[in-house]
Amino acid sequence: MTLEDLRAQIADVMDLDPADLPDDGNLMDLGLDSMRAMNLAMAWEEQGLDLDFADLGETETLAQLWALIEARQSQSGT
Template structure:
């Protein structure tokens, strides 16, 4: 069985900042990620990265509520 790396709020924020090519401090919990440049390609990049770590997540779940706060609630429960 594959060892899972926990997706912490800090890790999620860092990954989002990475795919958006912005400093982490620009990615607050409530910022609308679509407004910061998140598109379907970048979202799929994040999903594939997190699935490789064992996350069970679907595109529609994250696209419906594109904020770090919502994603942390979904991915860390």
């Protein structure tokens, strides 16, 4: 996964243009509710990404979420 993949997937469930999803904007304030976050977490799990619903709750911004994903991808070697 790349940052742009992540941005596109989150923007899609929030009905936003990816360009309208800033790195430092609070995802919940921008419209990412718990149901959408749960759907994203399930989709990412199916893709093999080590990320769950609790991780989304602990990260406020796209940049924070991306940093977590990068760290997990580095640990797993993907």
